[in-house]
Amino acid sequence: MIKFNINTTKNLLAFSGGIDSSALFFLLLNENIPFDIAIVNYNQREQSKDEVAYAKELANKYNKKCFLKEAVLTNNSNFEKEARDIRYDFFDKIIKEYDYDTLITAHQLNDKLEWFMMQLSKGAGLVELIGLEEKTQKDNYVIYRPLLELSKEELQIFLQKNNHKYFIDESNYDEKYKRNYFRKNFVNELIKEYKDGIKNSFKYLKNDIESLNLNHEAIYKHEDLEIFTNHQDENLNIKIIDKSLKRRGILLSNAQRNEIIRQREITISDKINISISNEYIYICPKVINTMDKKFKEICRVLKIPKNIRAYLFEKDIEVKELFI
Known part of the structure; x- marks a missing residue:
């Protein structure tokens, strides 16, 4: 289903219990890629307790470390940014303390197109439009996104076919969040109808950036x-x-x-x-x-x-x- 481009042994999976991260958990298992998991409970939904329990259950069953962050959000005007900041601060601390080399995230093709359309609506250049890359180098670790050529539908089919449990976060349908608006009104239908063309376009855009030699390093x-x-x-x-x-x-x-x-x-x-x-x-x-x-x-x-x-x-x- 996917060929992983990873050779590190100290890997941390950003886990939520949703379709994407649950599918990635089992795909990594199938390929015998070593990893532990980290999950953040924002305490915004009753179901989040079950998602945390599921993460602990999987970690115990498959002999993985499970890192948990209990968070309380205070910024109602920018929930998504605050949640992201809490999440990545948590990951950074774990990676530093336990010497992980790679943070694996479950961003997939729908996420990549959502990002593209959100940046397009704000006014962005080529690099920003395709901002979700397979690998991003941080100061002391790499963020690896192996699912960017797979759609959410494909991941859900994989889970159902193999009888793997997952959760649906109902807040993902709340259109007060800009990302959900683009997802519901544009992205899901475009992926369903034009998935192959969209995947190829992202490949061509990436090749164009590389041809323009934009990856200049610090002197x-x-x-x-x-x-x-x-x-x-x-x-x-x-x-x-x-x-x-x-x-x-x-x-x-x-x-x-x-x-x-x-x-x-x-x-x-x-x-x-x-x-x-x-x-x-x-x-x-x-x-x-x-x-x-x-x-x-x-x-x-x-x-x-x-x-x-x-x-x-x-x-x-x-x-x-x-x-x-």
Whole structure:
């Protein structure tokens, strides 16, 4: 049904008990791929208790570790973002503490098309439109999405054919959430009618991106500081910045992208400082620190942007030895 592109032995599966993650659980088992599971209970539905119990049951039956996060959501205006932040903070902590190499998620073809249409409706470029990739490199692990060429319907058929249990989350039908609106009104029917064409289009788009050589790497990296070459192309520069921030868990809005290009030196989400100089793009965490006069003078001479200097000072980076 699927050929897995994975060779790591310390793998963590993001599990929910729904169609996608339940199918992925058994597909991984069938291929003898080692993994443990992690589940978040947001305590929004009575059924979530049964989903947690199912996760524990599977873990016990198949000798897997099961990590559980009990969460309480407080941001009613942006439920999906808060839930995602809680979920990935939880995964990050587990991965760091137990040295996992790969986070496996159950995103599938319907999710990929949902993402595409949501980005299209907001105004997005090529990279953002096909943002869900098979593998995404984070700082200390890889996110692996092996189901992107399979539809939710195909996964459900697999579960039913093999008599595997799964749950249906009724909140997925609530159209107050934008994703559900696109899913119900567009995505499911498009996948049902044009699945093969949609899969091929995503392949062609990926090939186009690779042909455009957009995967530029940092020319200097130290901890959370990245420095890239300024390519003298605003579109390409913003793609580089966007990719760096995605690795840091920040998704840029179209308005933020425009502000980065306009201001050239900016703080995003009160967390990350970005500066675009004539030659370089600098990206690092926001730091507030008192620097001595000698250090500030060295930075001035070397034309290091002001909003980058405090991070260099705090991390004791020898600026004279940079590539500059």
